[in-house]
Amino acid sequence: MRHANRLLIAFAACIFVVTFVTRLAAQSDTDGWSIPEGASKEANPISVTPELLEQGRELYGDNCERCHGPQGRGDGSDAEPDDPPADLTDPARASRNRDGVVFYRIWNGRNNPKMPAFKDEGLTKEEVWTIVAYVQSLRKT
Numbered sequence: 001m002r003h004a005n006r007l008l009i010a011f012a013a014c015i016f017v018v019t020f021v022t023r024l025a026a027q028s029d030t031d032g033w034s035i036p037e038g039a040s041k042e043a044n045p046i047s048v049t050p051e052l053l054e055q056g057r058e059l060y061g062d063n064c065e066r067c068h069g070p071q072g073r074g075d076g077s078d079a080e081p082d083d084p085p086a087d088l089t090d091p092a093r094a095s096r097n098r099d100g101v102v103f104y105r106i107w108n109g110r111n112n113p114k115m116p117a118f119k120d121e122g123l124t125k126e127e128v129w130t131i132v133a134y135v136q137s138l139r140k141t
């Protein structure tokens with residue numbers, strides 16, 4: 001009888017752990033970024049020229065500056081002090097922000113902390129790639 005009780009407790013503990021882990025995974029799915037597999041290998045299809053960077057600077061000013069700040073340091077007027085927008089100039093974040101990844105961060109956005117999905121904000125893919133080129137140029141090396 002004792003043995004059966006112990007088994008029951010172990011079983012209940014397992015269920016608890018599984019439920020908890022599934023919950024966490026589901027949460028990170030809805031709160032997190034939506035980056036397709038292989039994105040880190042996608043390079044910018046548009047060639048980067050001074051003119052393109054200038055267009056990117058304007059698009060950044062219209063769409064990103066209010067949160068990420070004029071120089072990309074995460075200090076825009078709409079930045080949430082508790083959940084600051086990432087510092088786009090930080091060289092330590094370069095390896096997790098290859099061109100394709102930055103594209104999908106902008107295209108799909110994020111729920112929490114909130115960053116808008118720019119595919120729903122009227123930007124074309126070409127405009128987003130233009131912004132990617134500009135954002136990559138902000139990083140200190």
Ligand code: HEC
Pocket residue numbers: 060063064065066067068078083084085086087088093097102105106110113114115116118131135
């Ligand atoms: C409403 C505010 C807001 C706007 C507008 C916004 N972002 Fe963000 N962005 C955030 C927040 C908050 C984060 C940090 C999320 C996190 O903690 O991972 C973020 C993260 C990022 C990251 C990830 C950086 C990293 O190292 O993890 C990139 C790249 C980025 N934003 C680019 C942009 C670009 C480009 C635009 C304009 C097209 C833009 N964002 C517009 C709030 C915003």
